Amino acid sequence: MINTVDAKHNLHSGIFHPVLRQWQSPNVEITVNNLMYPIFISDEQDAKEAIASMPGVFRYGINHVRKLLQPLVSKGLQSILLFGVSKHLKKDHIGSNADSVQNPIIQTVPLIRQWFPNLLIACDVCLCPYTIHGHCGILNEDGSINNKASIERISEVALAYAKVGAQIVAPSDMMDGRIGAIKKKLIETGLVNKVAVLSYAVKFASGFYGPFRDASQSAPKFGDRKCYQLPPGSNGLAARAAARDVSEGADMLMVKPGLPYLDVVRQTKDAHPEYPMFVYQVSGEYAMLYHGAQNGAINLKNVLNEVLLSMRRAGADCIITYFTPLILDMLQPKS
Numbered sequence: 001m002i003n004t005v006d007a008k009h010n011l012h013s014g015i016f017h018p019v020l021r022q023w024q025s026p027n028v029e030i031t032v033n034n035l036m037y038p039i040f041i042s043d044e045q046d047a048k049e050a051i052a053s054m055p056g057v058f059r060y061g062i063n064h065v066r067k068l069l070q071p072l073v074s075k076g077l078q079s080i081l082l083f084g085v086s087k088h089l090k091k092d093h094i095g096s097n098a099d100s101v102q103n104p105i106i107q108t109v110p111l112i113r114q115w116f117p118n119l120l121i122a123c124d125v126c127l128c129p130y131t132i133h134g135h136c137g138i139l140n141e142d143g144s145i146n147n148k149a150s151i152e153r154i155s156e157v158a159l160a161y162a163k164v165g166a167q168i169v170a171p172s173d174m175m176d177g178r179i180g181a182i183k184k185k186l187i188e189t190g191l192v193n194k195v196a197v198l199s200y201a202v203k204f205a206s207g208f209y210g211p212f213r214d215a216s217q218s219a220p221k222f223g224d225r226k227c228y229q230l231p232p233g234s235n236g237l238a239a240r241a242a243a244r245d246v247s248e249g250a251d252m253l254m255v256k257p258g259l260p261y262l263d264v265v266r267q268t269k270d271a272h273p274e275y276p277m278f279v280y281q282v283s284g285e286y287a288m289l290y291h292g293a294q295n296g297a298i299n300l301k302n303v304l305n306e307v308l309l310s311m312r313r314a315g316a317d318c319i320i321t322y323f324t325p326l327i328l329d330m331l332q333p334k335s
């Protein structure tokens with residue numbers, strides 16, 4: 001007699017064919033809709049500068065952006081996240097050049113809107129690339145954060161990006177109350193129905209940002225960011241941060257970094273299932289996979305695919321990743 005218990009214990013019968021395997025993971029596939037590509041835009045218009053700590057990633061001047069994006073858009077790229085890099089612009093205590101006419105984001109966004117009318121443009125909003133001290137907000141005399149002045153300034157910068165055509169503004173500064181301050185300005189100017197706010201709601205103080213600070217030349221000149229970014233063990237504060245930003249009107253939520261915080265991704269998605277969930281695979285995660293593969297320890301495409309699936313499984317609707325060009329290639333139908 002056939003023992004039906006044995007039959008039920010046989011898992012191989014459900015996974016011996018690729019189509020069967022796909023049916024076992026119905027909600028965790030990767031498509032172009034699940035990707036957002038971060039790009040560093042330099043104030044040096046002709047620059048295409050390699051970033052030593054992020055091999056394969058560059059700082060692009062405005063004159064390179066069109067030919068960078070063209071092939072990616074052809075392969076299905078749907079959204080980008082822009083970071084301004086200031087090589088020559090003067091830095092000061094309030095980040096004046098975050099939204100000046102010389103700012104590379106202010107100059108580039110209208111052009112990208114023209115060149116690629118269907119591409120969705122998100123802009124990172126922060127002061128650290130433009131402040132003389134490299135911190136994300138405005139400081140008091142004693143070096144502590146002046147929160148009120150910071151959110152006033154950050155909401156001004158967000159509004160400036162919105163006015164030149166950013167469809168998403170994404171504040172990464174972690175000041176208290178910035179989502180509400182930004183929403184207020186968007187409402188006052190009548191832009192609220194044309195601009196989404198993607199909150200870096202749950203951003204941990206992480207060693208994984210090291211390569212990025214080199215890329216965007218935004219490392220703090222003294223101290224660290226532990227007084228405004230979340231302590232790595234703090235899942236309670238993570239829950240409060242997400243709930244707070246939801247209550248202030250965030251349209252989408254982010255957890256950052258990704259891989260070391262997938263439990264927090266799941267916790268946040270479960271608490272706010274109505275909100276699109278973003279996960280940022282940050283610079284250190286990129287470098288880790290890149291170098292691991294480069295040194296022969298892992299196969300990049302295999303492991304990358306696995307990591308992306310882990311993020312989707314944890315609840316990510318969209319993954320912000322420097323690997324986007326490679327993933328777009330991986331997604332092309334095999335001929």
Ligand code: PBG
Pocket residue numbers: 124126128136172173208209210211212213218225281282283284
């Ligand atoms: C700065 C900012 C950081 C990142 C995005 N915006 C670094 C930091 O907070 O120190 C990290 C992105 C990455 O590491 O890829 N506001």
Ligand code: ZN
Pocket residue numbers: 126127128129135136172173
């Ligand atoms: Zn910052």
